[in-house]
Amino acid sequence: MKITFYGATESVTGSLYYIETEERNFIVDCGLYQGTGQDLALNKEMPELPYDQIDFVILTHAHIDHCGRLPLLFKNGARSKIYCTEATAHLSELLLRDSASVIEAENELENAKRVKAGLEPIEAFITEDDVNETVPYFYPISYDKIIREANLEIQFFDAGHLLGSASVRVKNVFTGKSIVFSGDIGSGNNPLLNAPTAPPQGTYILTESTYGDREHQHPEERIPLLAAALEEELRDGQTVIIPSFAVGRTQELLFDLIQHYRSSGQLEQFLNMPIYVDSPLAKAATTLFKKEARYMQPAINKMIESGIDPFYSKNITIVGEMKDSIRLAKDNAPKIIISSSGMCQGGRIIGHLKEKIESDKTTLIFVGYQGEWTIGRRLLEKEATVEIEGKSYTPQCKIIKLSGFSGHGDRKMIKSWLNTIQEKKHIFITHGEEEARFALELYLEDLATDITIPKHNTSIEIED
Numbered sequence: 437m438k439i440t441f442y443g444a445t446e447s448v449t450g451s452l453y454y455i456e457t458e459e460r461n462f463i464v465d466c467g468l469y470q471g472t473g474q475d476l477a478l479n480k481e482m483p484e485l486p487y488d489q490i491d492f493v494i495l496t497h498a499h500i501d502h503c504g505r506l507p508l509l510f511k512n513g514a515r516s517k518i519y520c521t522e523a524t525a526h527l528s529e530l531l532l533r534d535s536a537s538v539i540e541a542e543n544e545l546e547n548a549k550r551v552k553a554g555l556e557p558i559e560a561f562i563t564e565d566d567v568n569e570t571v572p573y574f575y576p577i578s579y580d581k582i583i584r585e586a587n588l589e590i591q592f593f594d595a596g597h598l599l600g601s602a603s604v605r606v607k608n609v610f611t612g613k614s615i616v617f618s619g620d621i622g623s624g625n626n627p628l629l630n631a632p633t634a635p636p637q638g639t640y641i642l643t644e645s646t647y648g649d650r651e652h653q654h655p656e657e658r659i660p661l662l663a664a665a666l667e668e669e670l671r672d673g674q675t676v677i678i679p680s681f682a683v684g685r686t687q688e689l690l691f692d693l694i695q696h697y698r699s700s701g702q703l704e705q706f707l708n709m710p711i712y713v714d715s716p717l718a719k720a721a722t723t724l725f726k727k728e729a730r731y732m733q734p735a736i737n738k739m740i741e742s743g744i745d746p747f748y749s750k751n752i753t754i755v756g757e758m759k760d761s762i763r764l765a766k767d768n769a770p771k772i773i774i775s776s777s778g779m780c781q782g783g784r785i786i787g788h789l790k791e792k793i794e795s796d797k798t799t800l801i802f803v804g805y806q807g808e809w810t811i812g813r814r815l816l817e818k819e820a821t822v823e824i825e826g827k828s829y830t831p832q833c834k835i836i837k838l839s840g841f842s843g844h845g846d847r848k849m850i851k852s853w854l855n856t857i858q859e860k861k862h863i864f865i866t867h868g869e870e871e872a873r874f875a876l877e878l879y880l881e882d883l884a885t886d887i888t889i890p891k892h893n894t895s896i897e898i899e900d
């Protein structure tokens with residue numbers, strides 16, 4: 437068996453692995469790079485593969501850094517099943533359509549510049565048509581069910597990271613050897629999802645390392661701290677902006693806040709807080725979360741089945757039309773705005789930042805990971821100037837970082853997850869920034885297992 441690491445090897449995003457065996461060749465994840473510059477250029481540079489000979493694709497979950505380049509597989513000639521959970525299939529379609537619309541819009545702007553410069557227009561590298569070509573190939577399977585491909589058994593396990601997320605084991609039924617792909621491992625503290633589970637056995641393991649260099653501090657305090665920050669900032673007349681991933685994080689925040697104030701007997705205080713969710717994608721994703729409630733914790737599923745909406749209260753306004761988003765951005769009344777994208781790289785959050793970050797009456801609260809070179813990272817690190825859509829801004833806003841909200845497990849969770857997997861012989865560390873990857877390697881030394889940190893575009897032969 438040969439594994440080629442085409443993505444998420446020297447960065448956090450762009451997951452893509454190609455596996456060749458005697459009887460089957462397959463791909464695990466095919467995500468977009470997120471960030472700026474060279475990373476984004478990689479999105480258009482798919483590896484040279486025999487796409488029409490790919491037997492199947494495995495998709496661990498729906499985040500765009502894992503599914504975003506799937507349309508390029510089919511644009512290049514792939515015609516194979518995409519194994520994933522049903523929730524992942526539905527969320528991926530939603531995210532892929534949203535991503536394609538952004539890519540096409542950015543391409544239109546680029547072509548306008550090219551025409552002015554006397555250059556020929558170019559085609560968007562992913563279009564809505566490409567997504568339409570891809571969606572019919574989603575092939576949903578349930579957790580724990582075994583799918584057979586020639587001599588390979590494929591089995592999904594709940595990763596606890598996102599609705600429908602999975603870790604996946606591919607096992608050779610003749611030799612008993614197997615390879616495990618962690619996907620993204622959940623923190624175990626998500627109020628909506630079950631804790632991650634690992635396969636009982638795995639010979640070779642590819643694990644993520646997003647938080648391989650740290651431990652999440654006091655996750656049980658995250659909502660009390662957020663609630664206290666919101667109350668204080670609103671009392672001071674601030675507009676609070678929370679950049680939040682539309683799929684997963686936004687639903688978690690809404691649920692957590694409602695439950696916190698209800699359980700503490702302060703619901704009326706909460707209902708006096710004006711909250712605006714400004715993300716069409718978050719609105720659509722929330723509908724899907726309720727539809728796929730069986731993937732959440734049993735108590736949440738029961739709540740939804742009884743007719744209770746765990747993501748809504750009367751002080752929450754869902755912003756639909758773009759004109760309403762523009763009006764909201766210009767309004768200076770104290771309020772809370774939850775908007776995507778979570779790393780401030782696009783979406784409606786951009787309009788709010790452009791209007792508000794140069795005002796000392798604005799408070800930015802970061803509740804999630806901010807990738808290298810993203811606008812969110814630059815704001816979080818309090819750079820003197822930040823460029824947004826070609827214009828330079830001088831942030832004057834207050835910035836607060838709250839930990840404990842990550843959808844990824846920290847190094848302790850990763851190690852605990854790995855410890856439950858028996859018969860492991862080799863661990864490959866991917867999907868993390870350099871410091872996190874090498875820190876995790878040191879942290880896992882006492883597992884007495886070979887560990888490799890693969891480089892981009894390298895192939896490794898393993899015994900299958």
